[in-house]
Amino acid sequence: xxxxxxxxxxxxxTAVTFVALLVILTKVGWKPILxxxxxxxxxxxxxxxxxxxxxxxxxxTLASQSEILxxxxxxAGDIIARARQSAQEAREEIVVKARSEGDKxxxxxxxxxxxxxxxxxxxxxxxxxxxxMAATQKLIGKTLNKEDHQKIIQESLSELGDLN
Amino acid sequence: MLALLVEKVAxxxxxxxxxxxxxxxxxxxxxxxxxxRPVIKLPTVLGIDLTITNHVLMMWIVSALLIFMFKYxxxxxxxxxxxxxNALEAFxxxxxxxxxxxxxxxxxxxxxxxxxxxxxxxxxxxxxGLVPGGATATGNIGVTATLALFTFxxxxxxxxxxxxxxxxxxxxxxxxxxxxxxxxxxxxELISMLTKHFALAIRLFANMIAGHITVLALMSVIFFFRSxxxxxxxxxxxxxxxxxxxxxxxxxxYVFTILxxxxxxxxxxxxx
Numbered sequence: 373x374x375x376x377x378x379x380x381x382x383x384x385x386t387a388v389t390f391v392a393l394l395v396i397l398t399k400v401g402w403k404p405i406l407x408x409x410x411x412x413x414x415x416x417x418x419x420x421x422x423x424x425x426x427x428x429x430x431x432x433t434l435a436s437q438s439e440i441l442x443x444x445x446x447x448a449g450d451i452i453a454r455a456r457q458s459a460q461e462a463r464e465e466i467v468v469k470a471r472s473e474g475d476k477x478x479x480x481x482x483x484x485x486x487x488x489x490x491x492x493x494x495x496x497x498x499x500x501x502x503x504x505m506a507a508t509q510k511l512i513g514k515t516l517n518k519e520d521h522q523k524i525i526q527e528s529l530s531e532l533g534d535l536n
Numbered sequence: 537m538l539a540l541l542v543e544k545v546a547x548x549x550x551x552x553x554x555x556x557x558x559x560x561x562x563x564x565x566x567x568x569x570x571x572x573r574p575v576i577k578l579p580t581v582l583g584i585d586l587t588i589t590n591h592v593l594m595m596w597i598v599s600a601l602l603i604f605m606f607k608y609x610x611x612x613x614x615x616x617x618x619x620x621x622n623a624l625e626a627f628x629x630x631x632x633x634x635x636x637x638x639x640x641x642x643x644x645x646x647x648x649x650x651x652x653x654x655x656x657x658x659x660x661x662x663x664x665g666l667v668p669g670g671a672t673a674t675g676n677i678g679v680t681a682t683l684a685l686f687t688f689x690x691x692x693x694x695x696x697x698x699x700x701x702x703x704x705x706x707x708x709x710x711x712x713x714x715x716x717x718x719x720x721x722x723x724x725e726l727i728s729m730l731t732k733h734f735a736l737a738i739r740l741f742a743n744m745i746a747g748h749i750t751v752l753a754l755m756s757v758i759f760f761f762r763s764x765x766x767x768x769x770x771x772x773x774x775x776x777x778x779x780x781x782x783x784x785x786x787x788x789x790y791v792f793t794i795l796x797x798x799x800x801x802x803x804x805x806x807x808x
Contacts, residue, residue, distance in 0.1 A: 380584040382678030385592040392659060393599040396647040401606035405628055406648060
């Protein structure tokens with residue numbers, strides 16, 4: 373056995389072993405593994421593409437959603453502003469109405485007071501005439517005629533008028 | 537360099553044989569360790585000695601282990617590989633993407649099984665040579681010559697398959713040169729091709745035995761000095777060499793595979 377001389381037996385067994393190994397490993401190893409690698413690469417590529425697509429879709433959805441949200445927010449703002457305005461208007465209206473109502477009531481009250489006062493003055497006047505007549509009758513003892521009567525009333529009325 | 541080494545080993549062998557007549561220790565284990573030893577004696581058939589040597593046995597062990605490993609790791613299809621399958625897949629993926637496809641392109645699919653088998657076979661043979669009690673089958677010139685012969689055959693087949701027999705043979709005469717120059721060019725091309733493959737066999741063989749010879753020679757230093765005191769120094773170097781051998785085992789498997797891929801790639805490539 374020499375170090376640098378290839379031996380027939382070694383070559384023969386190496387060839388046999390190697391060919392057998394090549395055939396068996398190709399069948400149980402390389403073909404399934406390479407196929408699996410290809411498949412996995414395809415799956416990964418497809419998944420990535422799908423993810424990309426999904427992302428674009430999601431971005432689109434998000435954009436449209438934020439658009440919707442923006443619109444809704446704007447509308448809400450509008451509604452609030454409008455409500456506030458109408459409330460303001462209603463308040464003012466109510467205040468104005470209340471004030472006019474109040475004024476009306478006051479007016480009526482004044483008028484009633486005036487009426488009552490006039491009536492009271494009238495009554496006082498009548499009463500004072502009667503009293504004057506009664507008093508004069510008692511003092512004079514006779515009934516004054518119509519003219520005297522009238523004259524006296526006028527006098528006392530003017531006095532009352534001064535009081536007034 | 538190699539011849540020198542071999543000569544030295546042979547000299548050492550003789551010297552030790554001579555020395556061992558006087559003492560029991562020596563360095564004959566160096567050559568003994570490197571050369572194939574018969575394990576099962578078989579008859580010689582048609583001039584071929586079919587004796588099973590330890591190197592043949594190691595090849596069988598390596599082959600059986602490879603088959604078992606791949607069968608076990610990939611016994612069920614899984615989308616996400618784990619453990620051994622993941623490790624083996626990393627190798628396969630690396631070989632496919634960084635050696636086979638760059639050198640062979642799409643045609644690489646056809647030659648991937650050969651290159652993958654060669655890589656794993658050589659890698660495991662190299663590594664098993666480092667296991668105590670193991671033998672380095674790739675440190676046998678017969679084994680590496682056969683492997684290089686397979687690459688040679690693959691190169692020829694690939695070229696003929698791609699260009700046809702005539703087209704392939706025409707490739708030995710580069711286009712655009714005077715016809716008479718072919719007298720020189722054709723032998724040069726032929727020799728350069730044979731040399732490449734011859735170098736492929738020698739490179740693997742020499743790298744594998746060189747590491748062993750280094751380690752064993754360092755070991756024999758201890759015996760030469762016959763002193764325990766000297767032993768830490770060779771031991772440190774032996775550990776270093778052994779680690780280096782692990783690296784070389786990987787590198788040589790890689791080199792053999794990538795060169796095979798380059799040769800096949802050159803054969804299937806369009807004319808330049």
